[in-house]
């Protein structure tokens with residue numbers, strides 16, 4: 001039988017001024033025989049009060065506490081601690097908040113006493129139904145999932161791996177390196193991009209702490225900081241990652257030719273391919289969409305050609321579950337569609353191919369001047385001729401005055417444009433280059449100097465509005481009407497903005513983070529926490545958050561990695577919620593209503609047993625499944641139906 | 653007016669309970685007939701709790717939760733809202749006037765709003781007078797059934813039973 005100790009706290013005189021404690025004490029003693037002890041204290045939460053309480057629990061071997069006083073929001077934790085130290089289960093305490101809910105708010109002392117009695121009775125009856133709960137702990141997981149293996153994802157992954165954290169690096173493409181490896185040289189020192197990236201990428205492949213998932217995507221995330229369960233969908237490559245070394249025998253025989261998206265479709269690749277020489281991992285992949293064999297047609301050419309038996313058409317897409325304490329989103333940016341900018345600004349061009357011959361986007365031009373690109377780095381027009389005059393249009397598509405979503409400045413394109421200027425001139429010494437611009441963004445300490453170093457021969461044409469520039473076909477050249485000036489150029493380069501990938505929306509939903517302004521992911525705080533998100537344990541790195549150059553992406557990634565390292569300590573324990581929900585499997589009607597109700601994805605359906613099951617480490621005890629269960633088979637610990645119904649009955 | 657209504661308010665632990673504490677700290681006054689019951693989230697409030705409260709003699713019942721978007725458990729308050737809409741229909745059929753059952757959003761810092769909302773509720777119920785709870789005569793078979801059906805509904809099917817205005821209202825809040 002319960003051995004209840006009832007303690008009335010005077011709270012100085014805060015309560016007793018309004019509520020007559022003598023009478024209340026009398027009432028409490030009349031409640032039940034199970035109340036072994038009734039005592040008052042002038043301030044139970046004080047050090048003295050806590051000691052008094054602890055001693056009383058031990059002396060009287062109390063099993064339950066009824067504490068009449070202040071709000072549990074203030075001192076429930078205090079008294080739970082005393083209880084724990086005195087071997088009384090902390091969930092066998094009822095706090096009757098007659099200070100905030102009665103003494104303070106009720107005018108008439110007689111009414112206050114009556115209300116206090118009802119409240120005490122309700123809590124007492126509820127207390128009898130309360131059950132001891134145990135404290136659950138898990139060890140926090142110090143490892144991380146990094147989504148995206150571009151420059152930011154790679155940086156974050158390496159920093160974590162160097163500190164002995166396991167990193168699960170998820171990349172949607174068959175190869176790593178992202179947008180940076182598509183560039184030939186990087187400003188401000190015109191360093192070779194692949195040379196800079198290669199050692200880092202190589203380490204990603206070889207570091208034992210890093211597990212790389214190519215052709216993969218995050219499908220589902222459950223849990224919370226320190227305890228995420230991440231489902232990764234890994235699509236089949238159909239080529240053995242261990243046996244293949246990119247010898248190209250299979251590409252040569254593959255009968256299917258498709259545009260090579262890695263080269264902005266400027267050339268073609270096969271249905272089994274490595275996107276460029278030196279891609280890492282240097283392993284071929286089969287393009288599921290175009291491969292004849294996978295479409296069910298008679299073709300076995302690559303299999304026959306491979307001398308290593310590396311073709312594995314038996315591979316299946318798989319779902320892999322990973323446990324990690326943190327997630328870093330480094331999904332980067334993508335290219336802007338140049339036709340979106342050009343439409344309505346063109347005349348005289350017959351079709352898109354006519355446009356493509358002369359008008360390049362920055363993303364296309366990057367590939368054109370890259371040694372790994374379609375022309376091995378030679379600047380050539382479609383007909384093989386070398387262009388002599390160039391017009392570089394800044395803020396094409398970005399800084400839009402018409403479309404809100406495209407109004408932002410990507411902040412990196414001006415410097416990229418000046419980089420092109422230098423690269424063009426180093427290859428075609430006599431080239432005539434014009435920059436047509438609205439404003440220049442030169443914001444780092446290197447930029448002004450770089451800009452000043454551009455040849456004096458460069459023409460600068462300032463316009464009020466880039467949107468008003470018109471392009472027409474003039475023989476083999478493009479005529480550009482920009483404000484009051486008109487020029488002709490063999491090649492036009494549009495400096496298009498960096499835009500968020502269209503997949504951000506889906507990923508935002510999976511991670512429950514927000515797509516922020518302009519659909520780049522929203523940071524927790526723009527100044528003091530630009531690499532955090534509103535979800536604890538999920539961080540942002542690189543252009544996933546906002547357009548950035550390589551230097552900024554790298555530091556942003558380092559900041560995300562630093563947060564993971566500082567927040568998640570290996571071996572650290574994390575207390576789990578004790579107030580969770582439990583399903584009585586015998587009563588479960590298999591309706592699955594609760595599965596969709598749970599905001600924490602803690603409930604799933606066990607097909608074998610035909611019942612819903614709650615994953616306790618994920619349950620936070622909100623109780624919404626309990627209220628929604630049609631068969632009443634879910635119980636909310638500490639907030640059980642009978643406990644609440646009793647409280648309702650007694651309080652009225 | 654002599655009639656002193658009995659009112660039960662279900663308050664969520666994170667926002668509304670704290671608002672009630674704040675009202676106490678300010679020594680704001682509200683009638684002794686108002687009693688609070690703490691739940692972790694407004695989403696925990698089973699429609700049967702409301703019916704039971706009326707059955708046990710409450711003249712008015714309220715659910716108080718965090719503002720939309722602020723629920724400590726992400727979306728419990730949306731679940732509460734949907735259930736409340738459906739429950740309101742059942743209560744109509746049982747002759748419980750609309751003003752006797754309310755759902756309100758009160759954040760932890762809104763002590764003043766807490767006071768305003770509970771006092772208004774009290775006055776409204778006072779005007780209506782004591783509740784003649786028909787369900788007590790119909791009890792228990794029919795009501796029990798209704799209640800069960802009530803909770804058997806998925807959020808989607810609940811929405812189906814609502815008219816356009818109500819759906820719009822929910823959509824707006826969501």
Ligand code: FES
Nearest residue numbers: 664693717718723
């Ligand atoms: S916690 Fe306040 S409504 Fe959910």
